[in-house]
Amino acid sequence: MKLFFYKSILIFVLFLTAFHFSFGYLVKKVKTEFNSVISKEQLEKAKNKIRDEMQNAVKKDSYIKTEDAIIINKFINKIKSDLEKNR
Amino acid sequence: MQLDFYKQKNSVFLIIFYLVALIVVFINLQDFGIHIEEKYHRLNGLFWLNYIAELFGLTDLQKITEIKIKDISDYTLSPVSVYNKYGIILDLPAAFIEIVFKINDVGQIYYLKHFIGFLLFLISSFFFFRILNNRYKSFYLSFFGLFLYLTSPRILGDSFLYKDVLFLSFFTITLFYFLESIEKLSIKNLILLSFFTALSFNLRIFSIFIPIFFILILVIKNFHLKKNSIIIKKIIFYFLFLIIFTYIFWPYLWEDPLNKFIQLFTSIKNDLINVKILYFNQFIQNRLVPDTFLLTWIFISSPIFQILFFIFGYCFYIMRFGGRYLKIKKNLIYNDLWRSKGEEKDFTIFLIFTSFFFIFLLTNAPFYNGWRLIYFFNIFLIYFGINFLHILFAFYRKSKLKRNSIVFFIILAISYNIYAIITFHPYQSIYFNSFLSQKIISGFEGDYYGLSAKHFFQKISKIDNKKSITIGVASHTPLQRGLEAIPTNLQKKFIVVGQNYEKADYIYKNNISEVNSRLNKKYEIPINFSKIYELKVNKVKIYEIYKLKN
Numbered sequence: 001m002k003l004f005f006y007k008s009i010l011i012f013v014l015f016l017t018a019f020h021f022s023f024g025y026l027v028k029k030v031k032t033e034f035n036s037v038i039s040k041e042q043l044e045k046a047k048n049k050i051r052d053e054m055q056n057a058v059k060k061d062s063y064i065k066t067e068d069a070i071i072i073n074k075f076i077n078k079i080k081s082d083l084e085k086n087r
Numbered sequence: 088m089q090l091d092f093y094k095q096k097n098s099v100f101l102i103i104f105y106l107v108a109l110i111v112v113f114i115n116l117q118d119f120g121i122h123i124e125e126k127y128h129r130l131n132g133l134f135w136l137n138y139i140a141e142l143f144g145l146t147d148l149q150k151i152t153e154i155k156i157k158d159i160s161d162y163t164l165s166p167v168s169v170y171n172k173y174g175i176i177l178d179l180p181a182a183f184i185e186i187v188f189k190i191n192d193v194g195q196i197y198y199l200k201h202f203i204g205f206l207l208f209l210i211s212s213f214f215f216f217r218i219l220n221n222r223y224k225s226f227y228l229s230f231f232g233l234f235l236y237l238t239s240p241r242i243l244g245d246s247f248l249y250k251d252v253l254f255l256s257f258f259t260i261t262l263f264y265f266l267e268s269i270e271k272l273s274i275k276n277l278i279l280l281s282f283f284t285a286l287s288f289n290l291r292i293f294s295i296f297i298p299i300f301f302i303l304i305l306v307i308k309n310f311h312l313k314k315n316s317i318i319i320k321k322i323i324f325y326f327l328f329l330i331i332f333t334y335i336f337w338p339y340l341w342e343d344p345l346n347k348f349i350q351l352f353t354s355i356k357n358d359l360i361n362v363k364i365l366y367f368n369q370f371i372q373n374r375l376v377p378d379t380f381l382l383t384w385i386f387i388s389s390p391i392f393q394i395l396f397f398i399f400g401y402c403f404y405i406m407r408f409g410g411r412y413l414k415i416k417k418n419l420i421y422n423d424l425w426r427s428k429g430e431e432k433d434f435t436i437f438l439i440f441t442s443f444f445f446i447f448l449l450t451n452a453p454f455y456n457g458w459r460l461i462y463f464f465n466i467f468l469i470y471f472g473i474n475f476l477h478i479l480f481a482f483y484r485k486s487k488l489k490r491n492s493i494v495f496f497i498i499l500a501i502s503y504n505i506y507a508i509i510t511f512h513p514y515q516s517i518y519f520n521s522f523l524s525q526k527i528i529s530g531f532e533g534d535y536y537g538l539s540a541k542h543f544f545q546k547i548s549k550i551d552n553k554k555s556i557t558i559g560v561a562s563h564t565p566l567q568r569g570l571e572a573i574p575t576n577l578q579k580k581f582i583v584v585g586q587n588y589e590k591a592d593y594i595y596k597n598n599i600s601e602v603n604s605r606l607n608k609k610y611e612i613p614i615n616f617s618k619i620y621e622l623k624v625n626k627v628k629i630y631e632i633y634k635l636k637n
Contacts, residue, residue: 002310006415006423013445020449025378028451032375041606 097226101216104230105209108237112205116198118513120538121572122248123565125197127170130159132182134167135175135338142341151186163565170358172339172351176257176289177203177249179338193571204249211256212237214263215466221266222432223477231497232473238504241388241457242465244516248536254290255463261287261297262439262466266432269304272321281325285332291460292351296446298329300439308431311422362563362601364455368530370603374453381447384458387520387531389468390507392500396472403478404437404471433474440467456535510625514538517627525626533598539630540569542622543595546632548577550619551592557582559591561610561633563601588613594633 036042057063064072137152139145156167181200190196215236219229236259237243246252264280280301287294302322309318334340340347363370366380386394408424415423425431446452447461454460476493483489511518516536519528543566547556558581560566567583584590586609594616604610612618616633623629 002423003415003417005306005310006412010412016449017445024449024451028375032372035372035375039603039606041603045606 101213101230105213108209113202115512116202116205116247119201119244119247120513120536120541121194121197121569122250122536122538123568124250124536125200125571126159126161126164126568127167128174128178128200128249129182129185129193129196130156130164130167131171131174132178132180132185133159134171135179136182136186138338139179148186152182155186161565161568163568172354172358173292174250174253174290175338176286176336177207177253194573197571200249201247204253205246207249207256208246208252209237211259214260215469218259218263218266218432219470219473222429223473225477225480228473228477228480231476231501232469234501235390235393235469235472235504236465238501238508239389239393239465239469240504240507240511240515240518241459242462243508244511244514244518245459245462248516251459251462254287255465257283257287257290258294258463259466261294262436265297265301265439266435268301268325269308269431269435270428272318274324277321277325278328281328282332284329285336288333289337292355293443293446296443297439298326300435300442301325304435304438307424308422311419359453360455361453362455363603365530365532365598365600370600370605373455375451376454378448380454381444381458381461384531385464385468387523387527388457388518389465389520390500390503391520391522392496392503393468393472396475396500397468400471400473400475400478403475404433408434408437436467436470440464440471456532507625511627514624514627514629517624517629519625519627521625523626528627529598531598533627534564534629535599537564537566537569537597537599539597539622540564540566540595541572543630543632544570544573544577544581546620547593548573548580553592554580555582556580556593557584557591559588559594560585561588561594561596561612563599563610564595564597566595586610588616591616592635595630596633597630598628 133152133156137149137156140149140152177200181196181203184190184199185196190199212233216229216233219232220226223229242252242255246256261280261283264276264283268276268280284294284297287297305318305322309315312318334344360373362373364373364376366376367383371377407430411424411426422431425434443461443464458464476497479493480490483493507518507521508515514534516538517534519531547558558566560583570578570581570583588594594612596610596612600610602609612633615636617636618631619634620632621628621630
């Protein structure tokens with residue numbers, strides 16, 4: 001009984017420690033990464049970045065290349081016509 | 088009757104030491120600022136006093152408390168019902184004293200609480216001294232332990248703030264009766280142990296592990312004693328009194344005790360704050376602190392000698408414990424894990440300390456403001472440090488030179504603590520190890536209690552004579568709560584506008600932010616402000632003042 005008690009305690013502690021430093025550690029790391037990516041500050045940073053990019057775009061004479069503009073135009077028209085057909 | 092002059096001399100020495108400590112503290116008490124949660128604690132005390140007055144039909148007391156509660160207002164303060172579960176041990180008697188002695192100056196009420204908090208800390212230090220003296224039978228070693236206990240700068244600084252050190256104080260007394268009960272399971276010891284366990288539990292919920300450790304040690308001891316029925320009876324007796332005392336000293340449990348008790352545990356997740364904390368110059372989530380968080384904080388904010396003594400003492404004990412564990416056999420004439428009464432105490436302390444450490448580690452316990460939630464670990468740090476010195480003295484008992492060298496290090500440790508306390512005054516609670524560079528120190532949270540608010544308002548009132556001054560706050564610290572530390576006529580001069588910097592004449596900034604201030608600009612100083620003052624104590628930046636440019 002006594003030896004069983006001491007061995008059980010040791011195994012229990014070792015198991016918990018091993019679990020913490022393996023699976024637990026991984027979960028914590030994922031949570032930390034996830035937290036740092038979707039945190040309020042990061043989202044704010046992303047929004048600011050988009051604003052800056054838009055600001056830059058407005059300042060430039062031509063933001064999109066002529067070939068790209070033609071393709072985008074054709075693409076929008078195509079979508080428009082498809083939407084019209086299926087109204 | 089024969090007088091024991093040795094003991095008498097030591098007692099006189101201790102009494103003089105305590106008197107000097109009391110006088111020094113009494114003189115310097117008002118140098119300390121008001122911490123940001125004082126208002127809440129006062130409200131908590133009055134809330135429960137009002138509850139008791141209502142319950143027992145004390146209408147006068149009920150009316151007074153109601154008036155006082157209405158007078159306490161602060162837009163940053165959550166309703167008292169949100170945080171009213173803990174800590175009535177000091178808040179409630181302090182509210183009672185405030186009313187009985189008709190203390191109306193809020194500043195004086197706070198300083199009275201600071202003094203009571205320190206007094207309790209001082210009383211607990213005597214229990215710590217007795218723990219050491221019972222173990223090592225050496226007055227000077229025990230006194231050295233007592234000295235470290237009282238003069239660890241962070242702990243001493245916080246002892247006036249009656250929060251985490253209040254728990255440390257009650258935990259120390261609980262530990263004393265824990266050790267006494269393990270040695271002798273007398274009715275008196277068990278009642279006192281259950282009484283102080285209940286009080287500790289009232290202050291910090293994780294004290295619930297104390298009864299579990301108590302049972303565990305008794306089970307291990309019983310492998311040798313083989314007195315099952317007696318031990319079971321004593322455990323039942325202890326639990327019975329523990330339940331009674333917990334109920335009596337916790338008005339929160341008076342109505343619907345079982346459900347309220349369960350709620351204590353279920354509400355932990357919601358009650359604990361969820362903020363970003365500065366750690367090694369990175370903003371991390373307080374609920375996802377790295378495993379090294381506690382040890383790092385302990386090492387950077389405890390005196391170096393204390394840490395070194397502890398490391399050696401703890402490592403030595405682990406080796407001894409490992410040896411004892413490996414030698415456990417089915418039939419032993421000794422206890423399995425200790426050989427003497429002294430070693431039994433070492434094992435008890437080791438078990439409690441190590442278990443608590445692993446519980447916090449394995450449950451990913453959330454922390455903030457450094458290691459203040461576990462300041463009670465300081466008891467164990469010092470205990471193992473003294474253990475190391477005790478072993479050294481025993482090992483070198485024949486070499487006078489080596490013994491004197493150890494004494495030299497002890498004197499060095501004492502001198503260092505005195506030096507740290509003096510140089511950091513009155514900001515001992517923000518102490519960092521002197522061996523750290525300023526760059527490392529500034530990568531950690533500083534004045535989280537907002538103690539510098541008092542100094543800040545006094546400073547501004549000296550440099551600006553305007554009738555009304557608006558103050559912006561570039562910090563998570565609710566600065567306006569610190570106004571109560573200055574005289575009422577001065578308080579009226581200041582209008583705190585938070586982060587509305589466009590309205591501010593001056594901006595207060597410290598190192599506390601609940602958001603990542605590198606990405607979130609809410610605490611960024613506007614370009615039309617310039618720094619005019621910085622309070623720095625021994626490499627630690629306490630706060631800065633920015634003034635609106637003309």
